[in-house]
Amino acid sequence: MTATRDKSGRPVVVVTGMGVVTSLGSGKTDNWAKLCAGESGIRTITRFPTDGLKTTMAGAIDFVPVEPFSSTDLSERLADIATEEAIAQAGIGRAGDFPGPLFLAVAPVEVEWPQRQELGRAIGPNTEINYDEMLRVSGGGKFTQYHRRFLFGSVADHLADTFGTKGSPISLSTACASGATAIQLGVEAIRRGEADAALCVATDGSVNPEALIRFSLLSALSTQNDPPQTAVKPFAKNRDGFVMAEGAGALVLESYEAATARGAKILGIVAGCGELADSFHRTRSSPDGKPIIGCVRNALSDAGITAEQIDYINAHGTGTPENDKMEYLGISTVFGERAKQIPVSSNKSMVGHTLSAAGAVEAVFSLLTLEHQRIPPTINYDVPDPAIPFDVVPNQARDARVTAVMSNSFGFGGQNASLILTREPI
Amino acid sequence: MADNPLSSTPIEAWITGIGLATSLGEGPVAHWDALNQRRINVDEKGFAPYIVHPLAPVSFDTQIPKKGDQRQMEAWQRIGTYAAGLALDSAGIKGNADILARMDMIVAAGGGERDLAVDAGILNAEAKGNSAPGFLNERLMNDLRPTLFLAQLSNLLAGNIAIVHGVTGSSRTFMGEEAAGVDAARIALARIAAGQSDIALVGAAHNGERKDLLVLYEFGDFNLKQKFASVWEREKNNGFALGSGGAFLVIESRAHAEARGAKPFARLTNVVADQARRKHPGDITSTLESLWSKLGSRADGTAIITGATGAEPVTSEERAFLRAHSDLPVRATGTMFGHTMETQFPLGLAVAALSLSRGALFPPADSSGQEIEMSKPPTQIVVIGSGHWRGEGMALVEAIR
Numbered sequence: 001m002t003a004t005r006d007k008s009g010r011p012v013v014v015v016t017g018m019g020v021v022t023s024l025g026s027g028k029t030d031n032w033a034k035l036c037a038g039e040s041g042i043r044t045i046t047r048f049p050t051d052g053l054k055t056t057m058a059g060a061i062d063f064v065p066v067e068p069f070s071s072t073d074l075s076e077r078l079a080d081i082a083t084e085e086a087i088a089q090a091g092i093g094r095a096g097d098f099p100g101p102l103f104l105a106v107a108p109v110e111v112e113w114p115q116r117q118e119l120g121r122a123i124g125p126n127t128e129i130n131y132d133e134m135l136r137v138s139g140g141g142k143f144t145q146y147h148r149r150f151l152f153g154s155v156a157d158h159l160a161d162t163f164g165t166k167g168s169p170i171s172l173s174t175a176c177a178s179g180a181t182a183i184q185l186g187v188e189a190i191r192r193g194e195a196d197a198a199l200c201v202a203t204d205g206s207v208n209p210e211a212l213i214r215f216s217l218l219s220a221l222s223t224q225n226d227p228p229q230t231a232v233k234p235f236a237k238n239r240d241g242f243v244m245a246e247g248a249g250a251l252v253l254e255s256y257e258a259a260t261a262r263g264a265k266i267l268g269i270v271a272g273c274g275e276l277a278d279s280f281h282r283t284r285s286s287p288d289g290k291p292i293i294g295c296v297r298n299a300l301s302d303a304g305i306t307a308e309q310i311d312y313i314n315a316h317g318t319g320t321p322e323n324d325k326m327e328y329l330g331i332s333t334v335f336g337e338r339a340k341q342i343p344v345s346s347n348k349s350m351v352g353h354t355l356s357a358a359g360a361v362e363a364v365f366s367l368l369t370l371e372h373q374r375i376p377p378t379i380n381y382d383v384p385d386p387a388i389p390f391d392v393v394p395n396q397a398r399d400a401r402v403t404a405v406m407s408n409s410f411g412f413g414g415q416n417a418s419l420i421l422t423r424e425p426i
Numbered sequence: 427m428a429d430n431p432l433s434s435t436p437i438e439a440w441i442t443g444i445g446l447a448t449s450l451g452e453g454p455v456a457h458w459d460a461l462n463q464r465r466i467n468v469d470e471k472g473f474a475p476y477i478v479h480p481l482a483p484v485s486f487d488t489q490i491p492k493k494g495d496q497r498q499m500e501a502w503q504r505i506g507t508y509a510a511g512l513a514l515d516s517a518g519i520k521g522n523a524d525i526l527a528r529m530d531m532i533v534a535a536g537g538g539e540r541d542l543a544v545d546a547g548i549l550n551a552e553a554k555g556n557s558a559p560g561f562l563n564e565r566l567m568n569d570l571r572p573t574l575f576l577a578q579l580s581n582l583l584a585g586n587i588a589i590v591h592g593v594t595g596s597s598r599t600f601m602g603e604e605a606a607g608v609d610a611a612r613i614a615l616a617r618i619a620a621g622q623s624d625i626a627l628v629g630a631a632h633n634g635e636r637k638d639l640l641v642l643y644e645f646g647d648f649n650l651k652q653k654f655a656s657v658w659e660r661e662k663n664n665g666f667a668l669g670s671g672g673a674f675l676v677i678e679s680r681a682h683a684e685a686r687g688a689k690p691f692a693r694l695t696n697v698v699a700d701q702a703r704r705k706h707p708g709d710i711t712s713t714l715e716s717l718w719s720k721l722g723s724r725a726d727g728t729a730i731i732t733g734a735t736g737a738e739p740v741t742s743e744e745r746a747f748l749r750a751h752s753d754l755p756v757r758a759t760g761t762m763f764g765h766t767m768e769t770q771f772p773l774g775l776a777v778a779a780l781s782l783s784r785g786a787l788f789p790p791a792d793s794s795g796q797e798i799e800m801s802k803p804p805t806q807i808v809v810i811g812s813g814h815w816r817g818e819g820m821a822l823v824e825a826i827r
Contacts, residue, residue, distance in 0.1 A: 009432070010432055049559035049560045049563065050560070050563070051558075051559050051560025051563055051564070052560045052563045052564045052567060053560075053563050053567070106601070108537045108538060108578070108579060108580040108601060109538075109601070110537075110538040110578075111638070111641070111642060113562060116545060116549065117549065117552065119549075119641070120549035120552065120553060121553075123553075125553065128550065129546055129549040129550045129553060130542070130546045131542050131545070131546065131637035131638065131641065132637070134637075134641055135476070135637060135640055135641055135644055138641050138644035138645050139644045139645070139647045139649075140647070141647065143645040144645060144646055144647075145645075146642075146645045147642060147643065147645035147646030147648070147815070148646070148815070150642055150645075151602070151603055151642075151815060151816075152536060152537075152580070152601035152602050152603055152606070153601065153602030153603055153605060153606070153816055153817070156602060157701070157816055160701060161703065167699065167700055167701070168605055168608065168609055168612070168699035168700055168701050168817060168818075168819065169602075169701060170600055170602070170606075170609050170613070171600065171601045171602040171606070172598060172599060172600050172601065173535075173579075173580045173581045173599045173601055174581055174597065174598055174599060175579065175581050181598060185598075185613070188617065188622060189616075191432060191620075191622075192432060192616060192617075192620040192622070193432070194616065209562055209563055209566060210566055210570075213563065213566045213567055213570060214570070214574075214575035214578075215575075216567070217567070217570060217572040217575065218572055218575065218576075275596045275597075276594065276595070276596065277531070277584070277585075277588045277593070277594040277595070277596060277597035278588065278594065279588040279589050279592050279593075279594050280589070281589070282498060282576050282582060282585055282586075282589065283576065291594065411581070412576070412579065412581075412582070412585070413579065413581045413582045413584060413585030413588075413597070414585050414588050414589070414594070414597065415581060415585075415597060
């Protein structure tokens, strides 16, 4: 009999359902097979013209049709797909009646260029276009659907309606840590006893021209366009940036007590969550690594375990020169000499950086790592960086005994979040 | 920070800091005076036919001393970072590195402020036949300021507060219009009540003087046009007038506040929220009634401060709810401050806490009869937030005697 409370006396939080969609494919089975085979989902962009762009590839999801395209519509479809898979696996509630709250990590929503261009056309020829003219044609019911679509809460609104989650759905953004934050909010709600179950979803469908150009102007993206499959090189010396990607991850969280009471299969435990904000710079980590170190330590402390008990790190590992260096500094400070031995791999080498979704997508992959006792590789690792002496599980998946995983997420705006995932309650 | 054995009985939470920068001015004294003088600051010309409540002049330098920081922000972030600084000052923890390093932060944010000239320039060029593949790419690559993205990102208001004021215990940004402001307060309180957090900075900011935002709401015909009236007197001309403003609160456990000798404005007793499906008339009214029953005991001396927008049908549904509680004095922040979207609920909490600490409710700003005088000091104020499209929330704020 396993305890239903953790060392701190809080309800143990378990995962009973998972769903995932990435540029590698839809569903856990397909994704896991391709991850372990070291396949890349990065392709040359065909969704829009790439003329004049420094970066012309992405992990875009073109196998989910969205017409007419908007990043928000695609985000919503991806969230639907991942959530359906997660709820089906959990076998919880009834169709359209999920017995708990929704926490959704989603990219900030905004009116996009196709709609803006539609407004421009509605103004008519021979009139100078400006926002006053755009305002003049916006009302009267012609574009009502765009109000509904481009509210920040619109994707959560749709999910809450479709899956029947309870209460006020929360949409959140902690940049590239959003997916981990969504899980953390679910864990906290269950620990407080507010809910027996929570639906934690993270989605991102941001591959559109302006989003790509924004990251490009910040010099954050890889420009090693050819061949696209080798662009993301986490922890390698020749890494030059991240690659934007799309995807969604969904997790059904429950209290251990509620899950066992209904006879649900337990896929893993969310043993701990840690966070700490960085006040150094809008896009760069504090050079002393203190916020990352503190975040990792907070997660360990929240789980009530020591660094020695972690046997795999699912890295943030974006492949930007700065991130990977800082992640090594943080981990090596906390893990000491073990930092060179413990396997640390980056899913992003294959699926790209799914941005708002990454924390949840990688939590799903971490739980699959625990289930299969197999560590997905870091691909495109041909030129080791002597400054980052991690065992990155280079290029080939590896069987290993894995009992506790740390999954890291760090984002613009000083966002740091880490999760500790285990097979069994600690 | 430490998420230790959870408290079985809710831990009492106090509002110990208020930061307000709005169309009525900045700081508690200016706001209290303005509310008592029934002042309303609307601009009916600058965005005509749309009406907005413009930000009163503030000296950003006093809270954001580095010009470089100010340049990295668009208006909504500057307003919020400024108001957050005022809240920290008000709580007496500005610059207190020990507390700020473990202070939790939940910000309700929109984002996405556009460069209007860039957008218009591209659309005009396209209208003149520049439709070659890659034209949009070329113009965006050349015309977008590299740092504009950071001023657009929703979570970068929290990021800027961390950078400028050093709040780093945690940083979470909620999105989703009015409901985000409700949920920010709800989650911060739940964490404190359960012992998951000792002290939190909670709030939001909104720049209502934005044509790109007016476009979004004009899609749904939500903007108030032509003539200003109180939110209760818009039957024939409904809609909301966007307002600019930032509202932040410092909320902490009573024990934490007492240990550092902090003086409370009020107690934040409960925050509840739901999302009516709004498919049938009466859905919102019954959701508000259900939230009201969940809110907790109410005593003699209760008043209501609502963020009612003036948009329909939600305002009429809320009036139906209020009719069932017609003995209680009501004030609508939407009349005085305009609709500040994510900020409206934190703003309501701030004004409620201010009123309770002053031992008086400010006078009505409406001639429809919806708002009645309150002669005795309020002991409790219920803050209501009903989103213009989705989301309903309620908070119970109580006087500390």
